[in-house]
Amino acid sequence: MKRTMTIAGSDSGGGAGIQADLKTFSAMGTFGTSVITAITAQNTLGVTDVYGLPAKIVESQIDAVMSDIGTDAAKTGMLFSAEIIEAVANKVKKWEIENLVVDPVMVAKSGDRLLKEDAIEAMRRKLIPLALVITPNIPEAEVLTDVSIKSEEDRRIAARVLHSMGARYVIVKGGHLEGDPVDLLFDGQRFHEFRGERIHTNNTHGTGCTFSSAIAAQIARGRSVYEAISIAKRYVSEAIRQAPHIGAGHGPLQHFPKWEADLD
Numbered sequence: 490m491k492r493t494m495t496i497a498g499s500d501s502g503g504g505a506g507i508q509a510d511l512k513t514f515s516a517m518g519t520f521g522t523s524v525i526t527a528i529t530a531q532n533t534l535g536v537t538d539v540y541g542l543p544a545k546i547v548e549s550q551i552d553a554v555m556s557d558i559g560t561d562a563a564k565t566g567m568l569f570s571a572e573i574i575e576a577v578a579n580k581v582k583k584w585e586i587e588n589l590v591v592d593p594v595m596v597a598k599s600g601d602r603l604l605k606e607d608a609i610e611a612m613r614r615k616l617i618p619l620a621l622v623i624t625p626n627i628p629e630a631e632v633l634t635d636v637s638i639k640s641e642e643d644r645r646i647a648a649r650v651l652h653s654m655g656a657r658y659v660i661v662k663g664g665h666l667e668g669d670p671v672d673l674l675f676d677g678q679r680f681h682e683f684r685g686e687r688i689h690t691n692n693t694h695g696t697g698c699t700f701s702s703a704i705a706a707q708i709a710r711g712r713s714v715y716e717a718i719s720i721a722k723r724y725v726s727e728a729i730r731q732a733p734h735i736g737a738g739h740g741p742l743q744h745f746p747k748w749e750a751d752l753d
């Protein structure tokens with residue numbers, strides 16, 4: 490069985506973070522392991538408290554997983570601080586993790602901050618150069634590149650800047666745009682658009698986490714980055730469509746046991 494590791498924050502509400510990642514890994518037929526960076530007290534309405542863990546325990550969790558179980562791909566989500574980002578980057582190098590998907594999580598759907606302001610430079614310099622795939626949404630791409638994205642041309646410029654920082658594949662997600670969500674991939678040479686149909690709903694808590702985890706799991710299973718993104722997009726759409734209507738705010742998605750089995 491292929492192995493997938495998430496390095497991310499815990500969401501007590503079960504909709505995003507580590508919890509969404511493990512559900513997605515499982516649905517994709519991979520064995521998921523988890524490295525927790527921060528604990529959030531969170532539900533569908535928002536984040537009421539955050540406790541960042543010391544970088545040392547993040548490092549020892551990675552060592553514990555890698556020294557015994559290993560991984561075929563990994564993803565990062567909420568990394569909270571510059572110290573944690575540096576610790577993760579060092580361990581990714583030490584353990585030679587090449588299939589790394591970086592979801593540069595900065596704020597929750599509710600608007601609460603999940604990454605300290607002074608950690609953005611560490612993300613740019615230490616982690617992005619190690620990424621096989623980086624999956625920013627539009628506001629994250631703007632913060633990382635200092636490009637204000639007002640048009641499709643601006644989005645392409647931002648994707649090029651992120652590629653020049655060292656990420657091999659850049660996908661700037663279109664969930665925050667008006668109309669049907671189109672995600673833009675840049676592989677260093679060509680642009681490719683992944684088109685979806687907008688589902689009008691409040692149940693979108695965890696879409697970004699689910700998307701990046703599904704990409705990591707499909708890469709672990711040997712698919713190309715293009716195939717992995719296309720499968721991840723179908724999975725997220727279906728997971729939004731069948732969301733269970735839990736909580737009074739941005740509700741979580743529905744995950745599907747053994748979804749992978751239906752693919753081939």
Ligand SMILES: Nc1ncnc2c1ncn2[C@@H]1O[C@H](COP(=O)(O)OP(=O)(O)OP(=O)(O)O)[C@@H](O)[C@H]1O
Pocket residue numbers: 596597598625626627662663664665670671672685686687688689690693694695696697698700722725726729
């Ligand atoms: N309402 C929607 N209907 C269909 N697809 C969506 C919708 N919202 C987001 N998506 C898709 O979900 C995936 C995640 O994108 P999104 O831009 O929402 O990520 P995100 O902004 O990181 O998530 P979040 O805002 O929860 O942090 C993308 O493939 C996007 O196109």
Ligand SMILES: Cc1ncc(COP(=O)(O)O)c(N)n1
Pocket residue numbers: 497498499500505506507529531566567594596597598603693694695696697698699
């Ligand atoms: C612990 C944690 N990590 C990430 C997110 C972002 O969620 P999304 O998947 O919606 O981008 C979150 N709300 N909480």
